Amino acid sequence: MNAGVFDGTFDLWVDETGYPQHFQSYTRFGEWEEDAEYERIAFIDFDGPVEIPVPDESEIAASREEGSP
Amino acid sequence: MNPTSPRPFDADRLPAGVSPPTATDPDHIGPYRVVGRIGAGGMGAVYAGIDPSGACAAVKVVHPHYAADPDFRARFAREVSLVSRVRATCTAGFLGADTDAEAPWMAAEYVPGGTLRAHVKKNGPLTGGMAISLAAGLAEALTAIHAAGIVHRDLKPGNVILAPDGPRVLDFGIARATDATALTRTGGLFGTPGWMAPEQYARVEATDRSDVFAWGCLVAFAATGRDPFAGGPVEAVIHRTRTEEPDLTGVPDEILYTVRRALAKDPAVRPTAAEALAEVTGAWSATRVGAPPETDPTRVVPAMLATEWRGMTAAAPRRIRRSPRVPLLAAGAAATAAAVIGTWFVVGPDAGAEDPGTAPEATASPEATDPGGPAVDGDPQDAAAVIGEAVASAEDASSFIVHHVRRSAETASDSSDLTLWYTEEPEPLMKEVVYAGPAIFTVLQIGEGPDDVLARIDSNLTGLVEGDYYRPVPEEDVRDPRADWAASLEPLRELLGDADAVTYQGMTPTPYEDYPRSSWTRTTWPVGPVTTTRAPSPSQ
Numbered sequence: 271m272n273a274g275v276f277d278g279t280f281d282l283w284v285d286e287t288g289y290p291q292h293f294q295s296y297t298r299f300g301e302w303e304e305d306a307e308y309e310r311i312a313f314i315d316f317d318g319p320v321e322i323p324v325p326d327e328s329e330i331a332a333s334r335e336e337g338s339p
Numbered sequence: 340m341n342p343t344s345p346r347p348f349d350a351d352r353l354p355a356g357v358s359p360p361t362a363t364d365p366d367h368i369g370p371y372r373v374v375g376r377i378g379a380g381g382m383g384a385v386y387a388g389i390d391p392s393g394a395c396a397a398v399k400v401v402h403p404h405y406a407a408d409p410d411f412r413a414r415f416a417r418e419v420s421l422v423s424r425v426r427a428t429c430t431a432g433f434l435g436a437d438t439d440a441e442a443p444w445m446a447a448e449y450v451p452g453g454t455l456r457a458h459v460k461k462n463g464p465l466t467g468g469m470a471i472s473l474a475a476g477l478a479e480a481l482t483a484i485h486a487a488g489i490v491h492r493d494l495k496p497g498n499v500i501l502a503p504d505g506p507r508v509l510d511f512g513i514a515r516a517t518d519a520t521a522l523t524r525t526g527g528l529f530g531t532p533g534w535m536a537p538e539q540y541a542r543v544e545a546t547d548r549s550d551v552f553a554w555g556c557l558v559a560f561a562a563t564g565r566d567p568f569a570g571g572p573v574e575a576v577i578h579r580t581r582t583e584e585p586d587l588t589g590v591p592d593e594i595l596y597t598v599r600r601a602l603a604k605d606p607a608v609r610p611t612a613a614e615a616l617a618e619v620t621g622a623w624s625a626t627r628v629g630a631p632p633e634t635d636p637t638r639v640v641p642a643m644l645a646t647e648w649r650g651m652t653a654a655a656p657r658r659i660r661r662s663p664r665v666p667l668l669a670a671g672a673a674a675t676a677a678a679v680i681g682t683w684f685v686v687g688p689d690a691g692a693e694d695p696g697t698a699p700e701a702t703a704s705p706e707a708t709d710p711g712g713p714a715v716d717g718d719p720q721d722a723a724a725v726i727g728e729a730v731a732s733a734e735d736a737s738s739f740i741v742h743h744v745r746r747s748a749e750t751a752s753d754s755s756d757l758t759l760w761y762t763e764e765p766e767p768l769m770k771e772v773v774y775a776g777p778a779i780f781t782v783l784q785i786g787e788g789p790d791d792v793l794a795r796i797d798s799n800l801t802g803l804v805e806g807d808y809y810r811p812v813p814e815e816d817v818r819d820p821r822a823d824w825a826a827s828l829e830p831l832r833e834l835l836g837d838a839d840a841v842t843y844q845g846m847t848p849t850p851y852e853d854y855p856r857s858s859w860t861r862t863t864w865p866v867g868p869v870t871t872t873r874a875p876s877p878s879q
Contacts, residue, residue, distance in 0.1 A: 282726070282834065282841075288713035289736075290729040293830060311827050314740040316733065320762040322770045324785060325808045330793065337809035339798040 289316045347395050347451040348387050350374045352656035354451060357387050361833065368398045368444050369437050387449065396434050396446040406443055408816055419445050427483035428640050429476035430508050431500075450507045451653030455561060456496030458651075464564035464589060468623075468647030472640075473506050474558045474594050475619045479640045480508035481554055481612035485547040492545045494553035495534040496560055501651050505644040533568055537581045537604050548606035551615060555601030556585075563589035567602070593622040616640075623647075723838035730831050738762040743827045759824050771820035782818050783808065792817070 283291040293311040331337030348354055350372075357375040364386065365373055371388030377397055388398040405411045416438035422445070423433045436445035455473075459465070465473055477499065484491055491498075493510065500507045536552035539545050559567040567585035568576050581604070590598050597618040603609050610618065613636070620639040714724035733739065741759045756774040761767075769784040779797040793808040794817050811817045834841060 282729075282831070284715050284725055284729050286713065286716060287732075288715050288725075288728045289732045290831060295830060308744075308746050309830065310742075310744045311830070312742040313733065314742060316736040316739045318738060318740075320738040320740060320760050322760050322762055322768040322783070324768065324783070325793065329807065331807040331809040334794070334796070334809050334811065334815070337794075337807040338796055339804040339806040 289313060346393070347449050347653065348375060348656045349389065349393075349395075352658050353387065354656045355654050360386070365400070365442075368400055368442070369435065369440065369446070371396055371398050371446060373398070388446065394434075395449045397431070397449045398444055398446045400442050400444045403442060405816070406441065410814055411816060412438065412443060415443050421487050421489050424487040425483050425489070427480050428637075428644070429480040429506050430483060448507075450500045450502050450509065452500045452502040452507075452651060453653075454497050455499040455501055455506070455557065458501050459496070459561060459564050465561045467591065469649065470558070470562040470591055471594055471619060471623055472643045472647040473501075473561050474554075474598070475616060475623065475636075475640050475643055476506040477508060477554055477557060478612050478616035478619055479637055480506075481547075481550050482616050482637065484508070485550070485612050490545050490547055491550045491553070492539075493531055493534075494550055494557060495531050496557060499557065503651050503653055505640075505648050532576045533566055533570070533580070535580070536606065538606055540577050540581060546606060547612060548609045551601050551609045551612055552603075552606075554612065554615065555598045555609075558594065558598050559585055559587055559590055559602070562591060563587070565589075593626070594619050597622075720843045722841035722843065723835060726831055726834050726838055726841070730828055730835070733828055733831075736761075738764070741824070741827050743823070757818075757823060759820055759827065761820075761824070769820045769824070771818050771823055773818060779803075780818065781808075782820055784820055 281295075282293050285291045290311075290313045292313065293309075295309045348357065353359065353375045357377050360373050360376050364376055364384070367373060368386060368388060370390045371386070372390075373386045373388055375387035377385040377387055384400055384402075386398045386400065388396045390396065401411070401415060405415075419436045419438050423436065425433065431450050432448040434446040434448060437443065438445075453461075464470070477494075481491070481494075491508070491510075494508065498508065498510045500509060534553045534556050536545070536549040539549055556567045559565075563586070565586070568579040568583070570576065585602060587595060587598060587602075597610065597615050601609050601615060617636045620636040620643065623643055624639060714721060714728045717724075719725060739759070739761050743755070743757055743759070745755045758772050758774075760770040766785070767787045767789070769789070771782045773780040781795040781797070783793040783795075785791040785793070792811065794811045794815070795808045796806045798804040798806070
């Protein structure tokens with residue numbers, strides 16, 4: 271980036287422990303947000319507690335159709 | 340395209356929004372030499388290609404992950420077969436395809452220009468003959484698309500390009516192949532609220548009349564500058580679509596009756612695209628004193644565009660600086676010559692607290708001199724070490740939460756919004772949630788192998804309605820969370836290809852956003868040493 275002109279294509283933030291924290295790149299800037307093309311990756315947490323509930327076998331539907339809302 | 344028009348791009352000059360290919364992009368696709376990347380997403384990539392005669396094309400290539408699926412290949416081949424039959428003035432012309440290639444591809448005319456939405460937002464509504472010729476052009480495109488047996492299903496301002504010589508409808512046919520899985524999963528629901536017909540919300544399969552409703556919406560939007568069913572929460576837009584009549588003030592009188600009928604809640608009341616085309620071209624022809632009568636409406640459209648379509652230009656392609664050592668950095672769409680640099684930051688507490696131009700030189704903290712500490716502390720300007728360590732740390736993490744958003748302005752199929760969770764406790768578990776408009780897809784991998792895979796579909800159409808987990812059958816095309824995790828790290832790996840071109844910008848808070856559909860909470864961010872440094876840009 272130079273003088274506030276978006277001529278670069280990515281920004282990367284790295285936290286003090288060395289993990290990536292946030293990445294964003296742009297392939298196109300539009301005058302409006304929805305005309306822009308970009309990629310954003312929020313590395314929200316590393317090596318912290320992460321809970322991923324696993325359903326009990328009795329909670330698993332027999333098929334996609336049966337499981338559909 | 341007008342044969343006298345300048346080429347929209349060549350090997351040295353690319354339009355705004357088209358980036359030079361990266362080191363990971365193919366050199367050739369079929370007969371096309373790849374000179375730029377138009378867009379990329381989960382289903383594949385679209386490249387700017389030049390054939391041996393010098394003709395330009397937009398070449399869509401299917402991602403290997405999907406190409407390996409025989410069912411997907413069959414769908415892709417079927418859709419290509421349908422699309423190849425569409426011949427219209429106002430569609431992007433089909434140029435060729437190879438559905439048997441290792442990476443199946445399809446080439447279409449490259450259409451220069453901005454989207455209808457971008458144009459209206461920037462310049463206001465189209466008026467008079469421009470609005471009428473747009474209505475005719477879109478109806479002509481839909482007539483041809485429907486005649487080929489295709490229902491577009493997702494006609495919206497972002498899928499219409501206003502080229503210098505007329506409007507073009509994009510993203511039909513192939514979008515259906517790539518999204519067939521989502522279609523199946525959501526019981527036929529596909530589209531964009533605000534442009535979808537009322538019956539689509541009732542899970543009635545979209546028909547050609549659903550496209551005509553979207554046509555009415557597009558014409559109303561173009562002529563009034565207003566979203567026909569306004570904005571706001573999706574639920575409110577859906578409710579208005581199903582129950583309210585849009586305000587058509589501003590739509591030219593010549594086409595008002597046709598547009599109003601197209602927006603009827605009952606599909607049976609709407610005209611076909613061919614009828615709408617005949618009515619619009621008939622209304623226009625009636626105003627042409629002395630013009631010979633033309634009985635085929637599709638033949639009126641080129642004459643109408645030649646007479647009425649004015650003032651649309653596509654920005655001249657810009658000369659690009661090619662640097663094969665800068666895989667991800669050479670995009671950008673600034674009007675000025677692009678300096679090919681990227682930046683990285685240490686996470687810090689005070690955005691903009693110091694003017695980088697007057698920032699003091701780095702003051703080494705005690706930690707910075709610790710050879711055993713993180714590279715970002717030891718020498719934050721050593722981009723290769725810092726980025727390499729970031730990638731390695733992420734790969735070795737025992738747990739993580741990552742939110743990854745890709746946005747393509749043109750095609751919904753090239754955009755994605757997903758969150759990944761991973762933990763090794765009490766066993767390896769990886770979960771992925773993909774937010775896909777009215778549907779939310781969840782995949783849960785259990786075990787390292789993984790040993791078991793579960794999937795779930797939630798409806799987000801009118802408030803969240805959760806489904807139940809089920810075991811997808813082998814032929815079902817569910818996401819692979821581990822592959823998407825690798826894809827989330829790939830941009831960082833590519834940066835290592837030219838770390839010398841990366842500029843250290845000092846410490847700032849992350850531009851962290853509260854993504855509304857995410858479920859994590861985190862209130863504090865790691866803070867780096869309270870110093871700010873800025874290295875001179877290598878391009879300066």
